Amino acid sequence: MDSQKKFWRSLWQLRVPNKIKHFMWKACNDALPTKENLHRRHVMDSTTCDLCREHLEDTIHALWLCKDISCVWSSLEWFHQAILVQPANFRELLARFRPCQDEYKVEIFVIAAWCVWNRRNALHFNRVVSLVTSICREAVFRASNVAGVGVIFRDNRGDPIGAMSMPVPFGQSMVEMEALACQRAVQFALEIGLTRVVVIEAFLNGSGQLASFENILGDIRFQAACFQHVEFNYISCACNSVADALAKKASSALVLQEWLEDLPDDIAPLVFREVH
Structure with missing residues (x-):
């Protein structure tokens, strides 16, 4: 229970907009409308990711594992130093960054994940999107304003x-x-x-x-x-x-x-x- 309290406290104390904190809360609780969740609620027939068209789209896939967004995370070397073993879910992934001494790294991560999700939604509804290669740069700038x-x-x-x-x-x-x-x-x-x-x-x-x-x-x-x-x-x-x-x-x-x-x-x- 103490570790859970520390985790949620660190999430709500991040220096990011409240809408991003709320997005992180939903992602950690597997409450995002991914294709897996929509299929379980009988809203969609398919669970396959629309971007890679290969794997089931759950939260960890949509925000981390999908090969369509791999360049977002590969551009930041220190991400992979923290993630030596693939996490089982998104909450476990975020928890890997909580001990970071540099708070801005956690903030960059959550902002980038939020941008990835927004891009995914925009593509789903055939809206104009920015290049996926610009996501991390945008996250860095938003973290510092x-x-x-x-x-x-x-x-x-x-x-x-x-x-x-x-x-x-x-x-x-x-x-x-x-x-x-x-x-x-x-x-x-x-x-x-x-x-x-x-x-x-x-x-x-x-x-x-x-x-x-x-x-x-x-x-x-x-x-x-x-x-x-x-x-x-x-x-x-x-x-x-x-x-x-x-x-x-x-x-x-x-x-x-x-x-x-x-x-x-x-x-x-x-x-x-x-x-x-």
């Missing part, structure tokens, strides 16, 4: 010309954060005197959602007219690890940082790896 913008410019050989890392208040969507990053990239290129640029961005893939921040796009177009040549190309953030690392660096440093040619020690190896 701060997002980050990361920008790097390279020459035609791939060598760095300049880079910046800047914190911004967390916005309403990851697409809006990507638009702000593009806006700051164009401005930074002008500040360091570049005249011919190719801007690689991730938010262009979500063109159906762009109308909600037309003012940002208008500013990008206005500044882009100052270049002799400018192109905007789409790339997945998973293929642009340097900018992604600079954005994450901003959420911890909480100050604007800029570099010309020389990059910080934790970023430089990523540049070399992407080029070679």
Whole structure:
């Protein structure tokens, strides 16, 4: 009984919105409307997961084991250090993180699980969803209520010309954060005197959602007219690890940082790896 009290007390004391705490409570009590639970209540005929189409969809599968979301958890190495043996249920999984000295790790985990469930529901009802690879990044930013913008410019050989890392208040969507990053990239290129640029961005893939921040796009177009040549190309953030690392660096440093040619020690190896 004492261990149960400690477990529930630690859950309700997490620094996350109450709706996420309530979601965790339902997940730990196997009260989410998974296909297994809906089948048991004679609501659905099938118990098979709609994402992987291979396994029974219970709570632990929907939030942890499904191969469709494996990239969410594989991107955070310390998760797997805590989970050496697969848990039998979600409550056991969450309990593995309770002894963590770094409270933010538990908060990142529960926020990411909540994002995974919301994405699962959105797909079920054919709604527009963010890339699954962005879930952990969103969880990190929501845990600190701060997002980050990361920008790097390279020459035609791939060598760095300049880079910046800047914190911004967390916005309403990851697409809006990507638009702000593009806006700051164009401005930074002008500040360091570049005249011919190719801007690689991730938010262009979500063109159906762009109308909600037309003012940002208008500013990008206005500044882009100052270049002799400018192109905007789409790339997945998973293929642009340097900018992604600079954005994450901003959420911890909480100050604007800029570099010309020389990059910080934790970023430089990523540049070399992407080029070679």
